[in-house]
Amino acid sequence: MSRVRVLEGGFLTTVQDLGRPGWAHLGVPAAGAADAVSLLLGNRLCGNADGAPALELTLVGGAFAFEGPTRIALTGADFTATLDGRPAPAWATLAVAPGQVLQLGPARSGTRGYLCVRGGFAIPPLLGSAATHLLAGLGGLAGRPLRKGDVLDIESVPVADDGPPQRVPPDVLARLFPAGPLRATAGPQAHFFGRATLDVFFSSPWRVRESSDRMGIRLAGPALERRRPDELLTEGVSAGAVQVPRDGQPIVLHVEHPTTGGYPKIAHIIAADGHRLGQLRPREEIRFEPVALERAVALLRDRAALLDTAIREAV
């Protein structure tokens, strides 16, 4: 079994996979990677199962030493990575020799990166997943972010399984991470707000507050006014819900969201754009575009088809 030693933990580095769906009735959200598309593609580049445990890096990457030979892939935000001082390209399989050190700087674009290794990190699953749920201190490595001195085992796989090096071409990335607005369907309480407020929501720029985290993306902009003053009885909520507290400043529920909530939801980010929430930067300005439910599902199918052809042999 090979290992990775953490030399620097970065700003917030956690073990993540595709999460633990199926436990919301106990108050446990699925959580998992904030940008599931980047985690999935990183794993596919390594020849892993889509949900193999990987490291999620946040804003500042950290440094990692590899004890044995392996293959890795870096996906998601660009952390200007180097391997023993030489540029390490992202979105491609990289061969790593024993003793080599991967150094990751601050994210130049986006917020979260994924360090996937061949075989995945050997983390015993809790409720079916290795994902770290920070709020509950559950899963991953003792439920906490990695720090200097931590050592992670890598699942061993036969070396003979390694195929040719692969990459995700830029045109595919441009389609998976478009610069345009985040698309959203009407929320279950859109009628609490009325036409004029919906227009404000969909036509205004919103600034991502620095207090945003894996629980929620807090936005700053014009106060969204309600037509109905009544309290909403607490009900189930899922990731992507745009809830509006009394102050009128929306919060987009993210992967570690509470499983129930009492604020009305004006909109819901479509599943096909869910991964883009994980790359929003503090202070970034974003916009929303309304789409119908049928269109949202069609876009999710398009994304699934695109992911199935995203991995190409490196030339």
Added chain:
Amino acid sequence: MAPGDPVIRPASDHSLLVVFGETIAPEHHRAVVRLTTRLLERRPEWLRDVHPAYATVLVCHDPLRTDAAAAAEVVRRLWAEAAEAPDPPERVVEIPVRYGSIHGPDLADVAAHCGLSEAEVIRRHAAGEYRVYFLGFSPGFPYLGGLDEALATPRLATPRRRVPAGSVAIGGKQTGVYPVASPGGWRIIGRTPRRLFDPERTPPAELAIGDRVRFTPVDEAAFAAAAGGEAAP
């Protein structure tokens, strides 16, 4: 649609909100328990998550495996089956609580707000029988109905950044127990040594939707003994 049948509408491109009503009422709660139980027994292959609440159930599906209309049809069929099934057996769970002291830093404030002595707050809180409406918010957190109205106390103006696991608290007209350490704005009146959420246990949550709960006051020695026992390997 028969009386009592829910209204089912999409909440997003991957979820349906099943609405039994808009109030906290025993018949809505019973319907939520029945549908939730049935969904979890059957677990259709497209089902991702079930979020029961006071009068609604949010059903999350995988849109690549089913469309919303087909999922709604299955939910309706499971509801029809569930509506005819006998009520699931009721459990009564006793939760030991060390009221006040360092474990209940807000007990004095609750007593002052309610115009009662601390002993009377404890007596009334422990005399109640509570219903687990659902688990939500954070892992294992029970939304309990049945708080003596004389004990209702507003939430803290500024929530605590970290409420210790096991804290028993009052927030408005509700009471509950924080199973895992988390931020929280409810007034903490005591603490249970019982671990209400342990992901390595089956089931991981001590309480389940529909359970009845009683709080039993214990002294410091019993709290320490029980807490020590839980902490032992």
